[in-house]
Amino acid sequence: MSLNSIFQYFIPKDKKFFPLFEKDSANLISLGEKLVEALNTEDLTRRKELFKDIEDLEHTGDEITHQIHLELSKNFITPFDREDIHRLASALDDIADYIHGSASRIDLYQVTEITPPIKELASLILQACQDLNKAIHELRDLKNVRIIADSCVRINSIENQADYVFDKAVSELFMYEKDAVKLIKYKEILSALEDATDMCEDAANVLESILVKNA
Amino acid sequence: MSLNSIFQYFIPKDKKFFPLFEKDSANLISLGEKLVEALNTEDLTRRKELFKDIEDLEHTGDEITHQIHLELSKNFITPFDREDIHRLASALDDIADYIHGSASRIDLYQVTEITPPIKELASLILQACQDLNKAIHELRDLKNVRIIADSCVRINSIENQADYVFDKAVSELFMYEKDAVKLIKYKEILSALEDATDMCEDAANVLESILVKNA
């Protein structure tokens, strides 16, 4: 039992960290939605606009991360272990960075043909962000521990699917793509998308450890 | 002196963490042995079977890691610092992941010609896993601190050798491999193998810090 779990019976409900984490994970859903929309439209002007939205949402995420770190420095007592707050904030920040990084590579490398595995990975990222948001909303009172645990299991399974999609796509590039420069471009984009699902799994791991310690 | 080192005189000998770490590092030796065997046989059917064994052993490793995290959440008093237990478990898990990742890339990219530097790196990984296992067995009573220290020194030297093998192999690819797609394939495989030795060094660093704090 941690010091925090002893203290939490005496202190008023946290009004600082939970709202920030909820805001942060809602922002990730928006990022995931914009990414899926951008990669499924054929309209290149619209795609460009959506990439700009993703850039703005990534900045919003940066500000929320900064606020969480600020609250962490100002508050001695936190609703769960300090290192878990720090790890969760960093994990959510990394997800936003990788979603943004994937979009900006596609834009910068002037890749206009969006292949099926790229779309699949984007859809998996969005699903994982939705599950993260659902789990984070249950952190407040930990009454529905089952919902958090189920979300984490699903995120782990999503990451496994993403691994499979990535590995299959890269091995197909090696088999069929004779233009090495194009191969590298696509490999880089697939890799950034797959990394985003790894970051979702990292966040789920933090949630699981919070669960076991506090529930 | 850490709180744990004060406490350890009053608590019964740990029966939870040491057996799990010993099991985990023995599992890494098996992974290393299967890898070396797979990359030294010319029989492609046998190699495929060994890759399957590696996949199974990686799952075994995942379960052990999970058990260590579970014990960490349940126990307030631990045989050495909580963050070092966490770091050691994660480092061992990463080694298993990279061994498995190397094998699965070779399989997936349909690389059948195993070059000398690939075999050398696999052999270095196995040596590092054997040294880790030896050091971890000495953690229980810390009577033979010298054995742990020597293993860590050897692992650091193994990692340096792996760096050298990797750098040399990649620069030779750049010089002699005119097929860029093939070059990328081999570079990816060499890189996964070299990363595995980096992870062994990370684990050795954790062991060294446990040593200095508790011996």
Place this chain on the structure above:
Amino acid sequence: MSLNSIFQYFIPKDKKFFPLFEKDSANLISLGEKLVEALNTEDLTRRKELFKDIEDLEHTGDEITHQIHLELSKNFITPFDREDIHRLASALDDIADYIHGSASRIDLYQVTEITPPIKELASLILQACQDLNKAIHELRDLKNVRIIADSCVRINSIENQADYVFDKAVSELFMYEKDAVKLIKYKEILSALEDATDMCEDAANVLESILVKNA
């Protein structure tokens, strides 16, 4: 307020960690200077000598990191949080590794034509190291908190510039470099240089968190 900040009024001024961090960050400036000089000379023999100097300075950095870890293990009371000392030492060590890694790739891949973005990135790394050194010198008494904060803001901006230089250079490689092997070589070198500025940002983040906790 951390335990350390309570203790620090009762303990003599730290004479161990501050001198080591100052030495470590001064060593990073030397590494940055050698890198800039190596990449701006046309004299290949002189460049080779400078690469050798970089290797030696990287070893010096390793020794300083080792000493910091040793002091950390021996001292129960530290001038700021133990985990921040550990994180700062690791971040500075990573910077040295990436500067050395960039130089050694250029050497090993026999890349003799140093392009403008490579020079720009080297110059950005040097600037970030100078700012880190300036900030670390102010850690001792925390009287000029503004100087630390300003350095951190500049390092963040330097990292953003490096991102931009890297992304632009890679997308230009994709557009104009038809030799895939050459493209991969340059991408690897640019990537190692850009990673070095990421590591500078990590170090700045640690400094910022020390600031908020202790100032």
